[in-house]
Amino acid sequence: MQRFPFLLWTLLFCLAFSTCIARQAPWVMRISCGARLNVHTAPTNTLWYKDFAYTGGIPANATRPSYISPPLKTLRYFPLSSGPNNCYNINRVPKGHYTVRVFFGLDGHRNFDNEPLFDISIEGTQIYSLKSGWTNHDDQVFTEALVFLTDGTASICFHSTGHGDPAILSIEILQMEDRAYYFGPAWVQGIILRTAARLSCGNGKPKFDVDYSGDHWGGDRFWSPIKTFGQGSDLARSTESGIKKASNAPNYYPEALYQTALVSTDTQPDLAYTMDVDPNRNYSIWLHFAEIDSSVTAAGKRVFDILINGVVAFEDVDIVKMSGDRYTALVLNTTVTVSGRILTIGLHPKEGSHAIINAIEVFEILTAESKTSLEEVRALQSLKSALSLPLRFGWNGDPCVPQEHPWNGADCHFDKTSSKWFIDGLSLDNQGLRGFLPNDISRLHHLQNINLSDNSIRGAVPPSIGTIPGLVVLDLSYNSFNGSIPESLGQLTSLRRLNLNGNSLSGRVPAALGGRLLHGASFNFTDNAGLCGIPGLRTCGPHLSAGEKIGIAFGTSVGFLLMVICSMCWWKRRQNILRAQQIAERGAPYAKARTQLSHDIQMTRHYSHGNARTAAENGPSLLS
Ligand SMILES: *[C@@H]1O[C@H](CO)[C@@H](O)[C@H](O)[C@H]1NC(C)=O
Ligand SMILES: *[C@@H]1O[C@H](CO)[C@@H](O)[C@H](O)[C@H]1NC(C)=O
Numbered sequence: 001m002q003r004f005p006f007l008l009w010t011l012l013f014c015l016a017f018s019t020c021i022a023r024q025a026p027w028v029m030r031i032s033c034g035a036r037l038n039v040h041t042a043p044t045n046t047l048w049y050k051d052f053a054y055t056g057g058i059p060a061n062a063t064r065p066s067y068i069s070p071p072l073k074t075l076r077y078f079p080l081s082s083g084p085n086n087c088y089n090i091n092r093v094p095k096g097h098y099t100v101r102v103f104f105g106l107d108g109h110r111n112f113d114n115e116p117l118f119d120i121s122i123e124g125t126q127i128y129s130l131k132s133g134w135t136n137h138d139d140q141v142f143t144e145a146l147v148f149l150t151d152g153t154a155s156i157c158f159h160s161t162g163h164g165d166p167a168i169l170s171i172e173i174l175q176m177e178d179r180a181y182y183f184g185p186a187w188v189q190g191i192i193l194r195t196a197a198r199l200s201c202g203n204g205k206p207k208f209d210v211d212y213s214g215d216h217w218g219g220d221r222f223w224s225p226i227k228t229f230g231q232g233s234d235l236a237r238s239t240e241s242g243i244k245k246a247s248n249a250p251n252y253y254p255e256a257l258y259q260t261a262l263v264s265t266d267t268q269p270d271l272a273y274t275m276d277v278d279p280n281r282n283y284s285i286w287l288h289f290a291e292i293d294s295s296v297t298a299a300g301k302r303v304f305d306i307l308i309n310g311v312v313a314f315e316d317v318d319i320v321k322m323s324g325d326r327y328t329a330l331v332l333n334t335t336v337t338v339s340g341r342i343l344t345i346g347l348h349p350k351e352g353s354h355a356i357i358n359a360i361e362v363f364e365i366l367t368a369e370s371k372t373s374l375e376e377v378r379a380l381q382s383l384k385s386a387l388s389l390p391l392r393f394g395w396n397g398d399p400c401v402p403q404e405h406p407w408n409g410a411d412c413h414f415d416k417t418s419s420k421w422f423i424d425g426l427s428l429d430n431q432g433l434r435g436f437l438p439n440d441i442s443r444l445h446h447l448q449n450i451n452l453s454d455n456s457i458r459g460a461v462p463p464s465i466g467t468i469p470g471l472v473v474l475d476l477s478y479n480s481f482n483g484s485i486p487e488s489l490g491q492l493t494s495l496r497r498l499n500l501n502g503n504s505l506s507g508r509v510p511a512a513l514g515g516r517l518l519h520g521a522s523f524n525f526t527d528n529a530g531l532c533g534i535p536g537l538r539t540c541g542p543h544l545s546a547g548e549k550i551g552i553a554f555g556t557s558v559g560f561l562l563m564v565i566c567s568m569c570w571w572k573r574r575q576n577i578l579r580a581q582q583i584a585e586r587g588a589p590y591a592k593a594r595t596q597l598s599h600d601i602q603m604t605r606h607y608s609h610g611n612a613r614t615a616a617e618n619g620p621s622l623l624s
């Protein structure tokens with residue numbers, strides 16, 4: 001009786017758990033940029049979140065540049081005044097492997113002379129630069145990359161290049177299987193696959209996976225239609241029959257993808273697809289096949305070689321043999337280095353006179369950039385707000401990467417041992433900065449140079465600067481720093497140059513700094529009304545300890561007491577003299593005369609006082 005419920009519960013739990021695993025939906029975030037309210041789009045009732053909580057920039061009504069873009073009515077653009085780098089930072093993204101896709105937009109109201117051209121980065125890696133003419137090419141109205149998001153955030157940044165304002169229609173972050181598009185040992189979490197082409201051969205309509213009723217774990221891929229590879233060398237073919245093994249892990253391709261194909265003709269038995277690529281890059285190429293031609297009935301009836309830029313990549317491909325049956329999906333992948341600007345995928349028949357292909361995917365293999373140490377990013381953010389750094393500095397995203405678009409004024413250094421970027425210099429001189437310098441500046445532990453000269457920075461010189469071990473140059477000249485120079489600056493043993501001139505600093509220059517003068521480092525403390533204590537500055541007043549101050553207070557009190565006693569003695573003595581005079585009135589003329597004189601002086605004073613008042617009324621000359 002006791003054991004049965006336990007077993008039952010275990011069974012139920014296991015059942016629930018396994019169905020949970022099997023049925024769990026991928027994590028999905030779709031953002032309609034510039035939207036005030038969440039949007040649902042037909043035909044799949046797809047939910048797009050409004051983006052008001054996410055970022056700066058300016059919302060506007062959108063003109064979609066192409067009929068492929070999702071039917072969204074708004075966009076967000078980033079004018080020059082927003083600064084060069086603008087980002088969407090999306091939080092609470094489960095660790096995993098994602099398709100990130102960004103559609104570009106055109107502002108419906110402003111009149112664009114030129115389409116905007118800008119760069120896009122994901123997690124600090126630049127994945128795409130818009131190419132001129134993109135508005136006229138349906139497959140260039142978006143960019144897409146497969147990335148690993150491992151730190152709980154997705155940072156997607158748009159970098160101005162001086163060619164118009166970046167304008168974004170939508171952002172999609174769609175989870176895929178962790179091992180999706182695994183292509184071999186070189187495939188690691190540090191790679192990013194940027195989609196360079198994704199073609200559905202023999203198909204007439206652009207389709208997303210959802211249009212094909214594909215599995216959500218496929219990342220809702222977009223398939224460009226291609227009716228022919230050119231010169232009428234091929235024919236589109238299609239079937240209504242079901243295709244086996246299409247929607248398999250890890251990529252879950254939609255079955256319908258294999259129901260259309262391009263087949264070569266008698267006049268031109270070879271099939272060749274050619275595309276433009278960037279030179280000297282590595283590409284991952286995925287080719288999709290299914291034998292959907294009813295005339296090919298068995299293995300050995302259609303055999304062909306696959307050549308990439310003329311080099312055989314797969315020999316003797318026999319779809320029926322390799323997939324195990326007709327109407328069964330076969331996926332082949334290979335990686336190639338392309339040195340030129342052209343990538344050609346050729347199919348050369350060996351048995352049977354025709355080649356066939358159902359779909360092609362080409363990815364550019366990128367290496368994810370190493371990011372800046374998180375501690376340093378936080379310190380810079382604290383600096384950004386304390387100094388009220390203007391937007392033009394572009395302090396958004398990662399400070400050092402993409403390397404094409406680092407933050408202005410932060411000098412980056414790559415540390416090979418930790419594979420992280422560090423900040424080794426702050427060059428923010430003469431930038432009209434206000435605000436103050438936070439203590440957090442010392443968290444930039446690798447700083448060697450700080451130049452904040454010629455700004456309007458107020459407040460104290462943070463004592464924590466003394467803990468930046470390798471600081472060589474500290475130039476805070478021509479600001480409004482006040483208070484005293486922190487003693488801690490004396491700990492900076494590498495310091496070669498310290499400019500504190502032109503501030504409102506006061507007090508004694510720390511002895512440890514003064515001593516350094518002897519060791520060849522150069523200092524400038526001039527133009528600080530209140531500094532003292534080294535040659536060239538005024539000498540400091542006596543330096544008193546608390547004990548000395550008590551001593552002086554005590555001495556003063558004693559002195560005052562002595563004075564009171566003396567006065568009393570004098571008064572007593574005078575009384576005695578007067579009494580003596582009264583007693584010996586006639587026999588002491590000297591004493592009387594003296595009293596008289598004293599009286600005369602008093603009279604003179606009274607007189608002189610009254611005269612002075614009159615003199616003041618007549619003119620100042622008499623006063624002296
Ligand atoms: C966008 O269009 C709507 C009408 O469709 C209009 O009310 C709104 O003001 C427009 N917004 C902008 C920023 O132009
Ligand atoms: C891609 O090809 C490699 C061999 O070149 C293979 O190990 C890998 O499993 C293939 N990937 C997929 C997802 O089929």
Ligand SMILES: *[C@@H]1O[C@H](CO)[C@@H](O)[C@H](O)[C@H]1NC(C)=O
Binds near residue numbers: 280281282337365
């Ligand atoms: C391409 O891959 C090879 C190794 O297969 C590597 O040595 C090379 O650096 C890669 N090139 C680029 C541009 O990533």
Ligand SMILES: *[C@@H]1O[C@H](CO)[C@@H](O)[C@H](O)[C@H]1NC(C)=O
Binds near residue numbers: 429451473
């Ligand atoms: C700091 O920048 C100013 C220019 O604003 C320059 O004159 C000065 O030499 C720099 N300081 C150092 C120590 O290089």
Ligand SMILES: *[C@@H]1O[C@H](CO)[C@@H](O)[C@H](O)[C@H]1NC(C)=O
Binds near residue numbers: 458459460482484
């Ligand atoms: C420094 O200036 C700030 C105002 O900018 C003031 O609040 C502070 O008291 C001053 N500190 C000293 C030590 O004079």
Ligand SMILES: *[C@@H]1O[C@H](CO)[C@@H](O)[C@H](O)[C@H]1NC(C)=O
Binds near residue numbers: 525526
């Ligand atoms: C120190 O700064 C003052 C201006 O505050 C300047 O006139 C002087 O030349 C500087 N001295 C040195 C040695 O750089």
